[in-house]
Amino acid sequence: MIRHSLSVSQDPRDPEFVQDPYGFYAERHRASPVFYWEEYGMWCVAGYDQVNSLLRDRRFGRENRWGAPLNPAEGREHLADFDRIESGSLLEREPPAHTRLRTLVNRAFVSRSVERLRPRIHALAHQLVDALPGDKAFDLLPSFATPIPLTVICELLGVPVDRADDLLGWSHAMCEMYVPQRSRETEVRANRAAANFGAFLTAHIEEHRHTHADDLLSALIAVRDTGEKLTDDELISTCVLLLNAGHEATVHQSGNAVKTILDQGGDPCRFFATPEATTATVEEALRFDAPLHMFNRYAYEDIDLGPVILKPGQQVALLLGAANRDPSAFEAPDKFRPGRADQKNVSFGAGLHFCIGAPLARLELQESLAVLFSRRPDLKLSQPARYRDSYHFHGLERLMVC
Template sequence: MTTSSFFSIDPVARRVSLNARDPAFYNNPNAVYAALHAECPTFYWEQQQQWYFTGYDHVNGLLRDRRFGRQILHVASREELGLPAPQPHLKNFDLAERHSLLEIEPPEHTRLRTLVNRAFVSRHVEKMKPELAELANRLIDAFAEKGEVELLSAFADIIPVTMIARMIGIPEEMGPQLLKWSHAYVRMYIFGRTPEDELAADQAAEEFADYVKTVIRERRAQPRDDLLTHMITTEHKGQYLTEDELVSTTIVLLNAGHEATVHQIGNSVRVILESGYAPAELFKDEATTERTVEETLRICAPVHVFQRWCLEPAEIDGVSFQRGDKVAMILAAANLDPTKFSDPLTFKPDRNEAPNLSFGAGIHFCIGAPLARLELNAVLPILFERLGGLRLKKTPEVKDLYQFHGLDKLELSW
């Protein structure tokens, strides 16, 4: 049995006590994941009151297992499951989530994803590479002569939100407001959220939805060559998206299209700077750049936890689940499974082992993965090439957002 000031592991009972809000954990979750892999890769998390899986094969399998899903009310009622009624103070948030690609199952998920998927395939997003290079260079021009920068606010925050806004057809000048709404919105997913977090998320959802509706009205009147117009005007088996579906889809694309990538740009820069590798070697050509990016995604994934409802009785790793149970998969821990990755806590850019699970798997595999990968592969080499001698000015501050692992600040100098 392992114990420390903020966690304990009982491998016999498969019980873990872990305070996810303790800085000792969220500053370095990989160390805890290593302990879990060694003693108890499948465990009941006391504070969260549900089962968690960290093993690569179990996580990969659960992400693809159709006995588990992101929603449950399509197969059972709240009364049957003993779930509480919707909370009135979250009505705007719940409405925005009702048709979210992240939260629905087939056939609705299939219909929405089919309409959106075309915009995110690799061959389409690849055309955005020159735009990405221009934007990255323009941002670097603004601080290159200063010799120091807080990278998140000056660079990482701006690139993903600008690119996803361009794709959808949202004016770029809305970027700062989109970030504010998104940051408030995603706090609904953190452990230990407060009533204030919930009220702020609901207000953000209401304002976000109202804004998206105004843009939808504009596109109906004046169509453009953008994703929002495509979603409005394209039918799937004789059906068009409703306004609520358009709003939910636009919100989830804007949130997911930048939130994780912002974190990953910061995480990747930090890992590279702490690795001791020369950036010129890591980014000498497209192949080495791609391997470097995939290794940073493996060792410091931006999204740590995804949850599923059990839709029918199932047994995973000796644990029995009934319809209505919730299970969770720790993607970031699966990426550190020592049965799949040699010396898993070490950054090895020349790895040729299992693919990382940072974008998930199965029907809910991240639709924006090609765009996120393009952004990372395009802007990281430019950053390190333009700022020779780049180094950490201060020890980076990690956000108290366990599920979304990222930095609060990344102060650099050169």
């Protein structure tokens, strides 16, 4: 373990930290926004400007050129199915593979393409509110926050929504691979989920190729069948990534946003009085309590971070949640202020790996939150909301409201 004047020990599974990581971030901003996190064994960056810059710095990349998934080390045989899917994921690749894969799916996710989904999302939100209990407490996450992004990404991609429970189970199991101090059982479960997810998609793709449907999967199959731009493994990996990323973060952000708005007290409708107010509220919710707090990258050459020079192969953790609360970048960073003059965030990343689904996520949040609070302005927490023990994902275990 590295011992350095900027070494910091903080168990990411400590209950107090899980419920409120922002106190830890505030201390890092005061002491040094670049520090060595002992439990992770890597250098971390918490300042907004530096995180924003490093996300765009091509001397760093997501691709682990020294290990899994591209070059799995011995002892990972039990993760063969998981690594196979990860190795074809555009999230884990760099150019030219990343450029080729992202180009194939980008058109479906640009703002002008997702805007046509607004009426569908609006109607779905109303449909879900219609079904909410009116006389007892209920968990908003499975009854409202989850179905919207899951249904939309399934329909956009061309995957049956009636398999949602399976998709959720596989997605949750695979995402557990990114939680600190994971067990062997967690790895086996994630690998089994990856195998099942891959098998389902393989069968569905073979069936779907004959339907000639107007969806993203049909477009990807057509590209795959030309034999020029997309391999079978890449097709499966791309579908898994889009299905997982297309709902996980948005579910967390929806829950976090509702909690934040209810915590403000008063009439929540004031945050959604106009389309402009709705947009500002969603942007501030993304900044204030983001669903992803850490994004790791590998150094590809010697890089001076200030207190340390990273060597090729070393990782750096970019703390998105901390950057969004940097007092040098935001006035009163711990205050929820929609429409603030210094509105910005790195919740979707930046640069080459900027979240491809950001326009869709923003649209889903705008429509769903506006509909929810217009229909249920009296909504309130029926018990304190608690965050899941799942750092660096940051989302609620449940959101009990009435």
